[in-house]
Amino acid sequence: MRPRIYLAGPEVFLRDAAMVGARKKAICAEAGLDGVFPLDQGPLPEGLSRAARAIEIARRNEALIRGCQGVIANMTPFRGPSADVGTAYEMGFARALGLPVLAYSNDGRGFFVRTAAQFGGPARLARRADGDAEDPEGLSLEDFDLTDNLMLDGAVVLSGGAIETEAMAHLPAAGRIAALDSFARCVRALAARLRAG
Amino acid sequence: MRPRIYLAGPEVFLRDAAMVGARKKAICAEAGLDGVFPLDQGPLPEGLSRAARAIEIARRNEALIRGCQGVIANMTPFRGPSADVGTAYEMGFARALGLPVLAYSNDGRGFFVRTAAQFGGPARLARRADGDAEDPEGLSLEDFDLTDNLMLDGAVVLSGGAIETEAMAHLPAAGRIAALDSFARCVRALAARLRAG
Numbered sequence: 239m240r241p242r243i244y245l246a247g248p249e250v251f252l253r254d255a256a257m258v259g260a261r262k263k264a265i266c267a268e269a270g271l272d273g274v275f276p277l278d279q280g281p282l283p284e285g286l287s288r289a290a291r292a293i294e295i296a297r298r299n300e301a302l303i304r305g306c307q308g309v310i311a312n313m314t315p316f317r318g319p320s321a322d323v324g325t326a327y328e329m330g331f332a333r334a335l336g337l338p339v340l341a342y343s344n345d346g347r348g349f350f351v352r353t354a355a356q357f358g359g360p361a362r363l364a365r366r367a368d369g370d371a372e373d374p375e376g377l378s379l380e381d382f383d384l385t386d387n388l389m390l391d392g393a394v395v396l397s398g399g400a401i402e403t404e405a406m407a408h409l410p411a412a413g414r415i416a417a418l419d420s421f422a423r424c425v426r427a428l429a430a431r432l433r434a435g
Numbered sequence: 436m437r438p439r440i441y442l443a444g445p446e447v448f449l450r451d452a453a454m455v456g457a458r459k460k461a462i463c464a465e466a467g468l469d470g471v472f473p474l475d476q477g478p479l480p481e482g483l484s485r486a487a488r489a490i491e492i493a494r495r496n497e498a499l500i501r502g503c504q505g506v507i508a509n510m511t512p513f514r515g516p517s518a519d520v521g522t523a524y525e526m527g528f529a530r531a532l533g534l535p536v537l538a539y540s541n542d543g544r545g546f547f548v549r550t551a552a553q554f555g556g557p558a559r560l561a562r563r564a565d566g567d568a569e570d571p572e573g574l575s576l577e578d579f580d581l582t583d584n585l586m587l588d589g590a591v592v593l594s595g596g597a598i599e600t601e602a603m604a605h606l607p608a609a610g611r612i613a614a615l616d617s618f619a620r621c622v623r624a625l626a627a628r629l630r631a632g
Contacts (some may be wrong), residue, residue: 251574276523289588292579296589300530317553317574318515324584326520330527333497356514366450370514377448377514382489387521391486392493411574 240272241432243425244303246329247312248322248415250277258416265422269429271337274302303332307432310424311341313386313401314415319353320386331394339393340428343385343421346405350381437469438629440622441500443526444509445519445612447474450494455613462619466626471499481517498527504629507621508538510598516550517583536590537625539617540582543602547578559590596624 243266249258266273276299282291303309308408309332316322321343328344332339345352350371354360357373362380364372371379385401394401405414440463446455458471463470479488488527506529510562513519514572518540529536542549547568551557554570561569568576582598591598601619603610 248574253569253573253575268542286451288579289581292581292585293523293589293592296585297593299586300491300593303531316572317550320514320520322584323517323520323523324586325522327527327584327586327590329528334500334528334531334579348568352516373514375607376450377445377612378450380489381485383484383486383571384489387519387520387524388489388493389496392490392497393524395490396494396497398511415574421546429515 242274244274244306244309246325248316259267260356265425308338313341313343315345318355331391338397340399340424341394342402342424344404344406344414346403349384349386353379362387410412438504439469439471441471441503441506443522445513447583462622466622487570505535510538510540512542528591534596537596537621539589539599539621541601541603541611543600546581548582550576
């Protein structure tokens with residue numbers, strides 16, 4: 239049986255989410271992996287409230303991850319300088335289970351530069367007595383030469399991998415989120431690793 | 436020995452993070468819990484690169500969570516409509532370990548309203564053929580009467596709890612992130628639950 243790989247990412251919010259999911263699964267299949275896309279689920283029970291439907295989707299996604307041998311996460315920024323929180327949650331969930339977590343981001347800029355850009359650039363930042371940069375709202379910026387929050391980069395590095403990036407910050411969000419070259423590199427890396435045991 | 440509770444949240448980015456951590460731990464102690472704040476760690480090894488330091492912090496935070504009996508997460512929005520991704524990661528990590536995940540948010544608005552506000556309000560949203568609302572970047576909005584992304588609300592509800600909220604959307608971000616009334620309610624709920632076994 240081919241190893242099952244959970245495909246986490248904000249592409250589920252795209253209009254053509256199902257098509258992107260199908261392309262991701264095809265790339266997995268070429269590498270001998272079975273991609274599991276969160277939208278590939280049976281119908282929900284009838285008669286649930288909207289909130290209860292959502293919680294049932296969360297429960298099913300957790301069960302899907304438990305049935306997988308690895309996760310590839312799309313860390314491309316989503317509505318702000320960081321990855322989608324649902325994706326971040328799933329990365330943490332998989333890490334705690336001991337699954338390898340690989341990831342990619344199609345932004346290409348580092349986390350510090352991207353966060354500073356949200357506030358109009360580094361010139362808009364203050365400097366604290368301890369040297370940390372601070373945004374105009376009084377919150378510090380992580381400045382560790384990483385792709386995103388250190389827990390997310392940590393998941394990938396502590397899994398023994400590296401985040402694959404692609405410099406597409408100039409593209410509209412939907413195009414950036416849908417692009418799959420860096421994803422394909424993650425798939426090949428994970429397939430090689432699972433083959434090596 | 437008092438149950439150890441990991442205190443996840445973006446207050447680590449506040450200028451007075453250590454003081455907020457001390458207040459959280461005092462509230463935990465009053466309820467018979469031992470609050471574990473991520474910044475309470477020994478010095479890092481000398482000579483590491485910035486990236487290696489950050490990954491070591493991630494590794495230690497994961498180890499701290501593994502040593503805890505529960506998590507209370509501050510889901511107050513951080514630099515966008517959603518919670519801090521590090522917090523989301525830690526919620527997922529704890530859930531996969533089977534720990535109860537409780538959470539609070541000091542925004543008070545629902546996730547849909549908050550996300551729509553980022554784009555200038557509901558009038559700026561489009562409506563897809565399937566009924567889903569779509570932002571000007573072509574990405575759908577979750578509209579499930581939840582506090583945040585369904586995986587985050589799912590962690591709390593599937594843990595048998597409910598997210599404590601406080602309507603402080605009018606406050607500056609730092610004040611919203613630091614406020615502790617809803618946190619104290621989580622502490623009391625978790626203490627009662629751990630006593631009940």
